[in-house]
Amino acid sequence: MVFTRPSDIPFPTIWRRFSTAKGPVRIQDLTDDLFDEAVALLSRYFMRDEPPCKYIGIQNYPSAMKELQKLWRSPLKEHLSLVCVEDNDEQPPKVVGVNVLTVMCKEDKEEPFITEDKIWAQLFGAVDLVTRSVDVFEKYGVDKYLTAYGLVVDPSWRGCGVGKELLLARIPLCKALNIKVTATVFTAGASQAVAKKAGFVDLFEITYEELAKKGFIFPGIEKDTKSSKLMALAIE
Numbered sequence: 001m002v003f004t005r006p007s008d009i010p011f012p013t014i015w016r017r018f019s020t021a022k023g024p025v026r027i028q029d030l031t032d033d034l035f036d037e038a039v040a041l042l043s044r045y046f047m048r049d050e051p052p053c054k055y056i057g058i059q060n061y062p063s064a065m066k067e068l069q070k071l072w073r074s075p076l077k078e079h080l081s082l083v084c085v086e087d088n089d090e091q092p093p094k095v096v097g098v099n100v101l102t103v104m105c106k107e108d109k110e111e112p113f114i115t116e117d118k119i120w121a122q123l124f125g126a127v128d129l130v131t132r133s134v135d136v137f138e139k140y141g142v143d144k145y146l147t148a149y150g151l152v153v154d155p156s157w158r159g160c161g162v163g164k165e166l167l168l169a170r171i172p173l174c175k176a177l178n179i180k181v182t183a184t185v186f187t188a189g190a191s192q193a194v195a196k197k198a199g200f201v202d203l204f205e206i207t208y209e210e211l212a213k214k215g216f217i218f219p220g221i222e223k224d225t226k227s228s229k230l231m232a233l234a235i236e
Contacts, residue, residue: 003103003144005079009176015169017087020160024087025096027169034083035076038098042072046152051188051225052123055218064119071124071149075102080146082169084153084162096157099166100149103179106137126216130185130228133204140234146174146182151191163191167198174235183232189225200231
C-alpha cells in the first residue's frame, strides 16, 4: 500500500522559518506550481555536485539522467517533499533548496532493482545496496519511515544553513505524519556532516573503495568523499 498524506494535514504547510545573511526563508511543502523549478534545480546542481553523479559523469548519459529525474518526479507528486523558498511576497517564491521525500512502508511489496542502463545501475545500485544494509523497520520497531531521494541547495545559498534546516524540517513533518524515524543514504562527506549536526546517527557505512570491489565504480570519488552512509534520526 502506497503511503498517502493524511487529508487533515493542511497543504501547503510551512514547517520552519529562519533568517540568513541573504534574507528570511521558509521551508514548506512543495506545491505543484514549484514542481518544475524543483526538478530543474535538482537536475542542474544535484547531478553536477553529488559525488557519485559527478564522478560517473551522469550529465554525459541522457538515459541515466532521465532515470534519475523519473525517480524524483514520482515522489514529488505525493505532496510529502519539502522546498526552502525566499520568505517574501513574491509569487511564485524563489526556490533555494529541495528535499525529495517519500515514506517507506513495511507492508510495501519489495521489488528487486533491475535496469538495463549501465550508468543508472551503478548509481542507484550503490544507493540500493546501502539502503538494504540495515532493516530500519526492525531496528526501530516501526512499520513506516520517511526517506529521501535527493537534497540540493542552490550554490548561491550554500553556507546559509539551508541543508541543515531542510533536514530539521523533517521533524515536524514526521510528527504530523505520525512517523517515528527518518533514514536516508548520504553519499557525500559534506552532507554527512550536515546530517550529523541535525542529529542523525550512522547506521551503516561503506567506503567507495569497498563499493568499487562490489562493482559500483565512481572513478576519482575518493578525492571528494570516502564513503556512503545510511543515517537515521529518531523522532521524539
